[in-house]
Structures are given as structure tokens and as C-alpha cells.
Amino acid sequence: MTHRPPIRAVLWDIDGTLLDSEPHHHRATLAICRSHGYELSAEDGASFLGCGFPEFYASLDARSPMPVPFRAWVDAITDRYLEGIAGVTPREGAYALVAAFAGLGLRQACVSNSGRRVVEANLRAIALPHLEFAVSRDDVSNGKPDPEGYRLAAHRLGVPPEACAAIEDSPTGARAAKAAGMLTIAWPQHPHLVFDTVDHRVDHLHEVDWPGLCGTRA
Incomplete structure (x- = not known):
């Protein structure tokens, strides 16, 4: 041994x-996807726990084409998360x-x-x-x-x-x-x-x- x-x-x-912080990330991701008309369930978000943005985006885009470019999507989710970071414990x-x-x-x-x-x-x-x-x-x-x-x-x-x-x-x-x-x-x-x-x-x-x-x- x-x-x-x-x-x-x-x-x-x-x-x-x-x-x-995961609930905060999930809420930010759901909100940005929905703001672009892309419906993402809470279960979808939870299934990608620990997954990086490039892999997450690629998986979503393969399922149904994303209506927003990758970098704009990431920046928007990041901005939304940072707006609420004071609430992260x-x-x-x-x-x-x-x-x-x-x-x-x-x-x-x-x-x-x-x-x-x-x-x-x-x-x-x-x-x-x-x-x-x-x-x-x-x-x-x-x-x-x-x-x-x-x-x-x-x-x-x-x-x-x-x-x-x-x-x-x-x-x-x-x-x-x-x-x-x-x-x-x-x-x-x-x-x-x-x-x-x-x-x-x-x-x-x-x-x-x-x-x-x-x-x-x-």
C-alpha cells in the first residue's frame, strides 16, 4: 500500500x-438567461454545480442555441452576482x-x-x-x-x-x-x-x- x-x-x-455563494450564482444565471428569452430551470442550474462558464454555456448552446454571445453572457451574470455580493455569507x-x-x-x-x-x-x-x-x-x-x-x-x-x-x-x-x-x-x-x-x-x-x-x- x-x-x-x-x-x-x-x-x-x-x-x-x-x-x-452557489444560490447567488444560480439566481444570477437564471435571471440573465431569462432576460434573453432563454428559459433555464432551477434544476438546470443545480445540475451544473461546480461547472465552469465555458462548459456550461457550451452545454446550453448545444441543447438550444443561446441568443447572446458567450462573453456578453458571462459579463452579465458576473455583474449581477457582484451586485449582490454583500449578501454572500x-x-x-x-x-x-x-x-x-x-x-x-x-x-x-x-x-x-x-x-x-x-x-x-x-x-x-x-x-x-x-x-x-x-x-x-x-x-x-x-x-x-x-x-x-x-x-x-x-x-x-x-x-x-x-x-x-x-x-x-x-x-x-x-x-x-x-x-x-x-x-x-x-x-x-x-x-x-x-x-x-x-x-x-x-x-x-x-x-x-x-x-x-x-x-x-x-
């Missing part, structure tokens, strides 16, 4: 993981874990499937000094479930992927982290979600033996 090295870094997804317990991980000496960064404008606004809302940087969908050629973003984050930290833990709320993000070779923790908000192979699926991150994973347990 292959043993992992001690965890040295934690990579966080943002939307739905650090922030309870942290996910319960997430910020406390960021501080606890810092206390364990772990480095931390974010890997998001959202565009750079959303990521930067989210980071300003989070305002936690322990998060060193964030990789956005605009920083990579391929978004989640491709592992490119997670591999880029590990490279920027100078930490091998196998010494990183990734925390995700969606199957799409978990697949990306797992493909990058990271210890993958699913922390979903929706109990119906089906995950492929992950190392841990938890209702709360305190269920994970972090000192044991980091090799710091007395």
Missing part, C-alpha cells in the same frame, strides 16, 4: 466551500478551519472554476490573510474537472500534489483534485450529490484527522 507524505498545504474551492465553520490550518503550519490557496472578476471579489469578501492566492478559470486552459488548476496551484506553492489536500463541495471539483493526485475531501452541501472516488466525504471538516494527516499529532 502506498503511503502519502504528510499534508503540507490545503487548497480550497471557493463557491459552495468557503462561501455559501461564509459557509459555516470554513473560516475557523482556515485559521486552524494556519496554526498547523499549512500553506493555503484557492482553486476556483469561476472567472477572475468573481474570484477577486470573493477574496475581498473573505478577507483572510492565510489564503496566499487563488487560481481562477481564466488562469488555465481547461477548467475543472481537468486537474490543470490544482496542478498550477501546487506548482505555485512549491508543494508536490501528493502533499496537498483539496476541499471541494462538488463532484466536478473533486474529480479535478483527485486527478491532480491530491488527497481529496468532499464536503457537499447537498446530500444527494454522488461523488466518484474521494478520500473522505464528510458532513463537517472537523471529522477529518488533520493532525494525523499533517504528521503533527502528539
